[in-house]
Amino acid sequence: MDTDSLRRDVWNGSIPCKINLDLSEDPAYEAVSPYFVSIPRISYIPLWIDQIYQFFEPNFAESHECRPQNAWFEFEGVPLKWHWPVGVLYDLFTGRDPSIIRDSDNAEYQLPWTLTLHFQNWPTKHLMRLDTEDAAEDAWKNTLKQSACVRNGSAKTVMSMSKAESTKLWEGLLDHDFDRFWSVNEKLMTDPTVMRGIPIRVYVPSTPRVVQLPVAPFLESKEPQTIGTALNSLIPELFRSKRSALVARPVVHGVVVAMNTPVAELLQVAVYPDGFLHITLAMMS
Template sequence: MSLAATLDPADLRHRIWYGVVPMQIVLAPDECTSFDNVEPFYINVPRISYIPLHFASITGYFRPYLRSSEFAESVEWWLDFEGVPLRWNWPVGLLYDLYTGLDPTQAENLDYDSHLPWTVVLHHSNFPIDTLLRLRSLQDVTDHWVNSVKEADFIRRGNANTVMNLSKADSNDMWAGVEGHDFDKFWTVARKLLPSDPLSLRHIPIKIYLPSSNKVLQSVVSPSLSPREPHTLGTALHTHLPELFPSRRTCLLARPLLHGVVLSMSIPLAELLYECMYTDGYLHICIAMIS
């Protein structure tokens, strides 16, 4: 499927906000006191959310089976998918799109749904400090998100004054919208950070994630190529990843994904940002190879 340009922007934002990843959480055997298999925990996690915000529900379920009940109160848990540790500071939807490597255009194939629910393993011991940032408290999640919001604002405008000048109430409401998955609370504040004219932006906050790799491409991308020609996703990918996107109009070797949807190469980047950015202000775009 392609991102429908005819959707009302408010409707598009709602669809993105309420998208979820069905997850099956399996407790790692070395964290369990029982020799019998512990039933997995099932949860629908919002795509725009972060894993640690759901640890209380997850560890509360597994509390009776943990080697130490004190572990249930800890946030120093981590998840892996097929042996790969999942970064707690990346949105859940990004993690799913990147590490499953699924091509949504193949959704009609019987094997496509084999990753749903998305099965991941829950660990407390042997924290992979060489791969993941250490998580000491939920405040770390808040702090990382705030820093990303400021960074995105700096990229958009050349400074972070708009974010820095938010009232304390607005700043708190914006994060509370993310933490509590409250669309109105988040977007009431977030829309204040975006100029009325997308083409007035200095640059587009965008990160591109390559398949089967830890490489993240973050380049300076302007909203327009010239006064009359907006920068599209296709022109940006052709410029910065010509080996995967030899054409600026057609996907020949790979496809760009955002929020689990294949994007049209003709979408203007500035418009895409305004309607489809993650809560940290970035476009997190995954690349899926065409099989």
């Protein structure tokens, strides 16, 4: 498959979700039906809050707390960081190893992904506030600038975009429009032969640890940097071998990635809208 086809497949990946209201905030919510929605993996929770809120709004009492800006979500007691992509959140907090077929009766692995919607007791120790209308866009743009700095040594490619291009890029993400988004994002991609570093974030399950260090596209031997060599340098305690997964498997967009996959090539097709290659780890038994 060509690069464009693979990018489209990544773009079209989604997580079917079941949203419940928090019964502790109002016992009457027990009679409220859950909301089912399929959220793109590359999207962000705040982009879906208005749609979810409109479904539940008729059930809310006259309370200043039940407002979209106060909405936050949790999975099994863990608040979900709204500035992380939905696909990353799902892969990290379910800890699923996609290479293993699970018992369909095991609720832990069943879809839809069941989340709880809250409007009270914002977890300030874990989540930034959505305190402005543009908070989600600003957070995304700041991360986009970080990834550009890693690739090019500066954020010039992002900063030099015209207002029209910047708007088109954000609206493409907002409306889940592949062609609109990638017509601009293609210009932000960097040729691996001149790339200074590859922006990677690695998420370790069951810990608050996120490893964010750039890796070179090529090794000193001039061989391509692979997922195996990159993880061996970033997290050697989990990846003692550069060729075989012994303790954990790397997962990108819900797919286990082979250890010999060149990272620069993977970035071209599996990059998230913020410019990073996000890798979650599925721990092996």
